[in-house]
Amino acid sequence: MDYSNLRRQAASMKKSLFDQGYLDEQFCQVEDLQDEASPNFAEEVVTLFFKDSAKLISNVEQALEKYPKDFNRWDAYMQQLKGSCSSIGASRMKSECMSFRDYCGQGNVEGCMRSFQKVKREHGALRQKLEAYFQLLRQAGQLVLLELPPGPGCKN
């Protein structure tokens, strides 16, 4: 097993997640919290996030169906999801949440529906990428500490 290779791959994957805006600095903060007491902290948090956010997304979905044009309600649910996104630095997903809330504010049902679909897409995409990332890490057996140039991404 080429651990260093795996580590390089994981690092590269992470860098691209940052470059593409999927993740922001908050993700680094979460990874930094990892220590001997909780060696898999980052992965645990991310897993928890996806589990919880799936529920929140489903809440929004139900609200869109059951409460047509109830922008306040939609907004409230999306606010929760947005707050959740901020916990792990799910940047693109958070943007879509904000976009959805803007549409709510405008009373634009069509815009809300479109935006919601995007939120779901981003959610799915991020989940996939992070799953792959953590798998690599597990394989590599240790957390990859990245040193990225200044700009988007982790700052050491």
Add this chain to the structure above:
Amino acid sequence: MALADATAFPYGLRVLVVDDDPTWLKILEKMLRKCSYDVTTCGLASIALQILRERRNKFDIVISDVNMPDMDGFKLLELIGLEMDLPVIMMSIDGETSRVMKGVQHGACDYLLKPVRMKELRNIWQHVYRKKMHEVKEIEGNDSCDDLQIFRNGVEGFDERGLFMRADSDTMRKRKDMDKDHADQDSSDGATVKKARVVWSVDLHQKFVNAVNQIGFDKVGPKKILDLMNIPGLTRENVASHLQKYRLYLSRLQKQNEERIMGAARQDFSHKGPSDNLNLRSSFQEQPGNLSNGFQHSSQKIQAQINIPDPHLDDTKTSVPLKVPDKNGTSVSDAVDPQNMTSASPLSGVFSFERMPVNQDRKLSETMILECQSWSGSVPPKQFMQYPKHNHERCDLLGDYSCLPKPDLEHPIAPGHLYAPPPVISMSCSVEGDVRDFSDVKPDLLGCMKSLSPALTCTVESVSAQLSDSVVTSTNSDQKFSSVEGLSSIKDCDFDQERNQATLLTSEEASIICGTDLTCLHDELSGYQLQGVSFGNIGLSSIDLFQCNDAMALPGLHNNWYDDVEFSSETMEFPLLDGGLFA
């Protein structure tokens, strides 16, 4: 005094984190642990309140999210400030100025934006320290030798020397002597603090209100009030903080009750018709100044004011002065004049109760007991307002006040409990007459309770209601009340509050609450009588009432607050929970 590393910050700071988002909760917990704090997490505001109430004095600071499903974060913030007087930090992803402002208005000592950073969390101890400094300052005005104890207790659990080092040098100079003593007394047991703190007794509050009235709501200010009140030992700060709380409380109460009471006001408890409606709504119009309006037309009304002491007055007790209007309702404008209570602290509220619809021949002896208690660690007490019309014939369960437990003086609270136990607001009203008559009352009572329920936030530890021959007693911890459906359902009430009571009873704090105050107050207040009590608009969150057909005392069920409170059998007490009052 050997000074430790100046960079040391308070290890073991006991933090309660409340956030409905499990991901954030996990992250915050980890961050706080990394700061060497002692963390407890909670996903629901209601659970958090429960935890705080049960484990008073076990936390130094609370961090809470603003948007939570079961309770608005601002409301939680107020409740905590009110009941436990702990510093609360709000968090939100929303950093809009208006939100932050709201946080500050509701008493948050800080407002953090998510994502929250470690460095922000590292500094939260300053809020705890600051609060303790305030306490010491207040105490200084009273009894200087106690200051030390209290201050020392205040930093219990902290890396005290580190704290001292960090303190502002000016402050440190002032505290120099205390510090020295502090260090010297490090090993001594500080468990016997006899504290002289400002106790906002019924009397004192009455004077306060009188003063406010006299000055005129618009022109009121702490100095003027202080001068008018002319109480030796009372400081301007005491008055200022009491005033602030009163103001905020009133305005909040108004807003809340306005809507709630719209509907509830319809319920006319009295047989007398609409004019007797307990109309809190009319009492709470825009201006607190209009509070009294609603009373004018009611022939018999009872106003109760609940004051919660300012968080800065850790040792303040709150008392609910209960005004019993005379038949003409003229007493409305007496001592407690709602009109002039506009600049009240956030914690006061006015309740007016209308006459209960009882048979004419039935002698209504109402005992309105509004008890609001808030106290900080070493001070006992709660003030109790009670206007019982004592019917000693019916004392089976409820004896007379002499049975009440001794005052807290005998149960000194260990110092170090700087945060007040939850205030207890209980309303009791006694109704003489047959049980069946009570059923008239009950629905309205329920109505009251319901309508007021969100408005009332108090930890009510027990509710006892006695009706004529039967004793309706209910003890309740804030979340356990269930609606009072009918007398018959009362029997089915569960007794699981016993657990809570037991807890309370055994806790040091509980002992404080006891009846001593009751006893004292009784003397003062025995002349008052509530003639008509209508609970139409008093929303009490669900109350478990159970009825004992044989006026049998229900031991253990009597609550801690009243301990073996004995009210005449006509006494009905309804703790007000979940206060919109304080919301």
